[in-house]
Amino acid sequence: MELVSKLASVKAKEKLAAGAWQEKLVKWSLIFIGAAFLVIMMVLPLVLIGVEALAKGWNAYVRAVSEPFAQKALWLTAEATILAVLSNTVFGLAAAWLLTKFDFKGKSLLGAIIDLPFAVSPVVAGLFFIMLFGRLSPFYDTLQAYQVAVVFAVPGIVLATIFVTLPFIARSIVPVMEAQGRQEEEAAALMGASGWRIFWQITLPNIKWGLLYGIILCSARAMGEFGAVSVVSGHIRGKTNTLPLHIEILYNEYNFTAAFAVASILVILAVVVLILRNLVEWRLTRAERTGEHEL
Amino acid sequence: MSYEVELKHIEKYFGSFKAADDASFGVEKGQLAGLLGPSGSGKTTLLRMLAGLEQPDKGDIWIAGRRVNAIPARERGIGFVFQNYALFRHMTVRDNLAFGLRVQNVDDHIIKVRTDELLELTGLTAVAKRYPQQLSGGQRQRVAFARALAPNPKVLLLDEPFAAIDAKVRKELRSWLREAIHNLGITSLFVTHDQDEAVEVADKIIIVNKGRIEQAGSPVEIYQSPQTPFVADFIGESVKVEDYTRFKGFGDESGSAGAHQGIIRPEFIELAKDEREISLPLGAEQGVVKATYFRGSNMAVDIEVCGQILRAARSLEKEPLQVGDKALAFIHRIYSLEAGQTRIIENHAKRQESVVI
Numbered sequence: 001m002e003l004v005s006k007l008a009s010v011k012a013k014e015k016l017a018a019g020a021w022q023e024k025l026v027k028w029s030l031i032f033i034g035a036a037f038l039v040i041m042m043v044l045p046l047v048l049i050g051v052e053a054l055a056k057g058w059n060a061y062v063r064a065v066s067e068p069f070a071q072k073a074l075w076l077t078a079e080a081t082i083l084a085v086l087s088n089t090v091f092g093l094a095a096a097w098l099l100t101k102f103d104f105k106g107k108s109l110l111g112a113i114i115d116l117p118f119a120v121s122p123v124v125a126g127l128f129f130i131m132l133f134g135r136l137s138p139f140y141d142t143l144q145a146y147q148v149a150v151v152f153a154v155p156g157i158v159l160a161t162i163f164v165t166l167p168f169i170a171r172s173i174v175p176v177m178e179a180q181g182r183q184e185e186e187a188a189a190l191m192g193a194s195g196w197r198i199f200w201q202i203t204l205p206n207i208k209w210g211l212l213y214g215i216i217l218c219s220a221r222a223m224g225e226f227g228a229v230s231v232v233s234g235h236i237r238g239k240t241n242t243l244p245l246h247i248e249i250l251y252n253e254y255n256f257t258a259a260f261a262v263a264s265i266l267v268i269l270a271v272v273v274l275i276l277r278n279l280v281e282w283r284l285t286r287a288e289r290t291g292e293h294e295l
Numbered sequence: 296m297s298y299e300v301e302l303k304h305i306e307k308y309f310g311s312f313k314a315a316d317d318a319s320f321g322v323e324k325g326q327l328a329g330l331l332g333p334s335g336s337g338k339t340t341l342l343r344m345l346a347g348l349e350q351p352d353k354g355d356i357w358i359a360g361r362r363v364n365a366i367p368a369r370e371r372g373i374g375f376v377f378q379n380y381a382l383f384r385h386m387t388v389r390d391n392l393a394f395g396l397r398v399q400n401v402d403d404h405i406i407k408v409r410t411d412e413l414l415e416l417t418g419l420t421a422v423a424k425r426y427p428q429q430l431s432g433g434q435r436q437r438v439a440f441a442r443a444l445a446p447n448p449k450v451l452l453l454d455e456p457f458a459a460i461d462a463k464v465r466k467e468l469r470s471w472l473r474e475a476i477h478n479l480g481i482t483s484l485f486v487t488h489d490q491d492e493a494v495e496v497a498d499k500i501i502i503v504n505k506g507r508i509e510q511a512g513s514p515v516e517i518y519q520s521p522q523t524p525f526v527a528d529f530i531g532e533s534v535k536v537e538d539y540t541r542f543k544g545f546g547d548e549s550g551s552a553g554a555h556q557g558i559i560r561p562e563f564i565e566l567a568k569d570e571r572e573i574s575l576p577l578g579a580e581q582g583v584v585k586a587t588y589f590r591g592s593n594m595a596v597d598i599e600v601c602g603q604i605l606r607a608a609r610s611l612e613k614e615p616l617q618v619g620d621k622a623l624a625f626i627h628r629i630y631s632l633e634a635g636q637t638r639i640i641e642n643h644a645k646r647q648e649s650v651v652i
Contacts, residue, residue, distance in 0.1 A: 183381035186348055191395035191446055192369040201394075205385040 052260035064261035073246035081222040092169030100177035126231025152234030160228035172214030299324040305354035316506035329497030337506040374443030376453040382427035395446035453485035524632040544642035564607040565625040578644025579623040
């Protein structure tokens, strides 16, 4: 009897051990798959960019980065990014304010239109601007008469960037505004405040973290935009080349070191944006959790 | 009679939903009135139209002798306390109170004096530097109240002012608010779905149902002479009976055929364990106790009489009734609900008694 029960308990223990072992196997293989994926998809490419950029030494790197065309491309990217962020901030605030504080017909349609740039391929967006302002456009003659060049010039690049990044700011503040409702605004209005004052003193302080988050997302996307800008740019070196376009040209010329060197600028910018994003995200969740808004 | 605040024949639709249906009522100067009705009856919509936050489709709104339909909310001179207070979350208590005065470009020194005064009135001086999130429910409610009063409004509107506060604090706040409003003498209108609250706080109650005004009057009037079946049913702990003529003392005198719907409140019923306990044993009905509920100050008793369950109250001082006990119920009066009107019918037995005497 005793022996039987002992045997049974040993068997149960073995079973248990086998179960635990299996559990461990599953756990570690999942961790391995996840880590391997991350290394191959994210870490290796980043490391490779650094390695390639510095393959011919530090001096070659500095030369490639400070070369006039690279500098021009950097400034053009900065210009397009800043203009896109500015115009989308104004538009995003207005759109979010409209979508959350008022009721009107066609509200959901407006919401859908704001999301359009997410759905449309950037290349199609670029072609759209070519059709609108290029040689085939009905406005072409008028634009020519006033000597305004949109396509294959800086305005086209800025327009394409604005289009592609349009939803980011509106989409980051709409949920914040929605969650806060419109009663604070109503309360301020009943105390005699004008719409302008309500916006600056009530609405804006309540959404500042959401807005900043949107601005950061918008900048990141604007800096890296390739497709739409590539179509409208015309790739004129020193004139209409943004950083991503410049990298492509260098790469196509088999100038790998320079291509990776310039690419590293974008990577550094991306890392900075990422850090900012995390900081703001942390503030945003904290503000939501505690409801505190003082700095 | 001239009202400080008056709504005349107000109609309001939200799509096909009628939120206000020919609604008319007025509040006198300095009066504290309560809009009482079930959820979704349109009482908050009436309040918001008065404030200018919604526009009526038809009808006139008058404030202080001026038709204000075309006047935007910010120029109506109304203080508004929102259900969830809508305090400015990124401002301190003091800044919340000062906002309305800053809007009017009042001198900084005067703002300081006025906010100090209001902090004093509401007992919030100690928490003046805190943010709304750092306050308790009752404190927030008082901040909302003080903020609404700061710009010296002509009229104060309060939307479910006590709904978000726990029961104990609510009782204190009710009497505090009532006193504060009466001391200030400001014409006030509040919305509530809680009849105890309305009866306790308001000088005048306006009963709203499905966007219509059912009745307006003092709490006593509303309680003692409900004018519509809805009011009779809504106010008090009413039990509806399909045919009141089956009860002793309420036999049909007129002989009119048709429905004899009526409403009986617990306080209309005298409950007794036996004949010694009751004043008019002859008019009493035999019944069986179906359920009892301890209510703290008394006992609620459900008693089945003539196949109808009635709710009555029994003092805790008297011998307790158990489920299944036989008991006597004398019904003093019934509200009859015939033809959309309410009429009080006294028990015939009482009349005969008085004739004998």
